[in-house]
């Protein structure tokens with residue numbers, strides 16, 4: 001059994017919670033973060049307090065993130081992997097044809113871009129000490145054109161960020177993996193009907209695949225679409 005320590009942002013539900021369950025089954029110790037303290041506590045109860053630690057945290061708050069990393073190292077003695085997975089999405093139109101008002105766009109950009117960036121910044125000193133592994137949740141929408149879709153553009157930013165972080169980490173032993181899901185059945189996609197969707201567990205399996213490679217193998221990108229997704 002591995003006793004490596006994995007911290008997950010956006011662990012309160014969806015892909016993050018599914019990855020926590022899969023990693024716990026594979027023997028990882030877990031540090032679970034998100035804003036919803038009750039959902040994190042319920043997941044710790046399910047996985048067991050020896051296995052998992054809940055640290056409520058907003059990914060747009062750098063002090064919160066650095067405290068979480070410190071707390072994780074204090075509790076488990078090391079941090080081997082961090083999954084920068086927290087994200088949010090909104091419908092947008094640059095022409096103003098419906099969708100969210102521009103003032104609401106700010107939170108999505110901060111969470112998806114700034115949040116992922118400062119999660120990496122907070123975690124990488126600890127990951128350098130363990131020659132660890134940073135995973136980021138991008139999106140299939142961060143590789144293609146989606147008319148009017150700012151969410152897609154935030155995920156393009158994550159695509160570039162993962163590559164730039166990997167380039168800076170050369171020589172440190174740190175590995176960097178960009179997970180790019182297609183449509184997944186979670187709260188984020190509950191208003192999208194009649195299209196094929198993956199389960200959150202399918203993305204958890206992809207994350208575990210990358211995590212469980214030998215230290216000499218750096219899986220840099222994984223695209224996982226449901227069979228039959230249009231684009």
Ligand SMILES: NC(=O)c1ccc[n+]([C@@H]2O[C@H](COP(=O)([O-])OP(=O)(O)OC[C@H]3O[C@@H](n4cnc5c(N)ncnc54)[C@H](OP(=O)(O)O)[C@@H]3O)[C@@H](O)[C@H]2O)c1
Pocket residue numbers: 009010011012013014015016033034035036037039057058059060085086087088089111115137138139140180181182183184185186187188189
């Ligand atoms: N579902 C899809 O089809 C799909 C496809 C491609 C990529 N993705 C990406 O996958 C990731 C996970 O999404 P999901 O589908 O699992 O959606 P979800 O079920 O809505 O989960 C989103 C998670 O992010 C957390 N979160 C959001 N804002 C946060 C903040 N400011 N600080 C801390 N945590 C925050 C949420 O927790 P709290 O609300 O408790 O803070 C929740 O745990 C996201 O990055 C998303 O963009 C999803």
